[in-house]
Amino acid sequence: MTERTRLAVWGDPIGHSRSPALHAAAYRTLGLHWTYDRRRVDAAGFPAALDALDATWRGLSLTMPLKEAAHAAADQLDAHARLTGAVNTLLLGSTLQGFNTDVGGIVDAFTNAEVQGIRSVRILGAGATAASALVAAHELGAEIVDVRARRPAAAGRLERIGSELGVAVAVHPFDHPPQEVDATIATLPSGTVLDPTVTAPLTSSGGVLFEAAYAPWPSALAAGWGGETVISGFEMLLYQAVRQIRIFLHGEQERALPDEDVIVAVMRRAAMGD
Structure with a gap:
């Protein structure tokens, strides 16, 4: 039987991705002879690229613009993928299993920063990452979420997710007068500069x-944030990758890796030096 040892991150663009450094460092430390590459794949080319994979492939990491396409392709979905409509991890085999590790990555980033007591959250943006941010906010304890979107009409998915989770979601344009919140989760594209x-x-x-953006860092928003704690999107990148590695190793994202603290430290060093 052919051993599944090949992995990759797909997206468009993809040349900037730090995922290969993160994953390769983890597999070396775990003593696994697995390869992890990057490949530029757009939404139109995704179905054919997926169909072309042979039995040597273990799984895929998916970034923009492939998360919705991967969701549609999966035979099975974990709870976070089902809620958000976004898959960033595919485990290959007799069935195609889809996972969303972005939700857990955000939760882990807050937890690692020792941020607690979140009851109200503001989310900037209304795309796929915003959906993951909403589910993460719920898991962090948020009961009220204020969504800011350039086109509030595009935030219907977030309102549906909020209804399913029992979270009060209000959608406003960016210039609507804000109420004070415990945390802000910015999911706008890298390089966005607001007035x-x-x-x-x-x-x-x-x-x-x-x-959520981490390159360039600090972002314009982070640079002007004032005295409160600021968490870089690199923390989400790191911890969602840890969860992906759990999936590729164990088939589930909640089961910790052997000596996981050591693995996380090795991954962090590798990515910072990439």
Whole structure:
């Protein structure tokens, strides 16, 4: 029987991805002779690329714009993938299993930063990462979520997720007067710069900032956030990758790796030096 030892991250663009450094460092430390590469694949080319994989392939990490396509392709979905409509991890085999590790990555990033007591959250953006952020906010204890979107009409998915979770979700344009919240989760594309008249009130009332973007760092939003804790999106990247490795090794994302603290430290060093 052919051993499944090949892994990769797919997306478009993909050249900037730190995932190969993170994963390779973990597999070396675990003593696994697995390969992990990157490949540029767009949404139109995803079905054919997936069909072309042979029995040497163990799994895939998916980044934009493939998370919805991977969700549609999966035979089985974990709870986070089902809720968000986004899959960033595929485990290959007789069935195609889809997982969302972004939710857990956000939760782990907050936990590692020792941020607790979150009851209200503001989410900036309404895309796939915002859906994961909403589920993560719920798992962190949030009961009220204020979503800010350029097109509030595009946030229907977030309202549906909130209804299913029992979270009060209100959607507003960016310039709507804000109420104070415990934390802000920014899911806007890297390089986004909001008008100062928008960021000033969001910053003064925004609590702890989690900025999903991590390159370049600090982002414009993080640089002007003031005295509250700021969590880089690199923490989400790191911890969602740890959960992916758990899946590729164990078939589930909640079962810890052997000597996981050591693995996380090795991954962090590898990515910082990439």
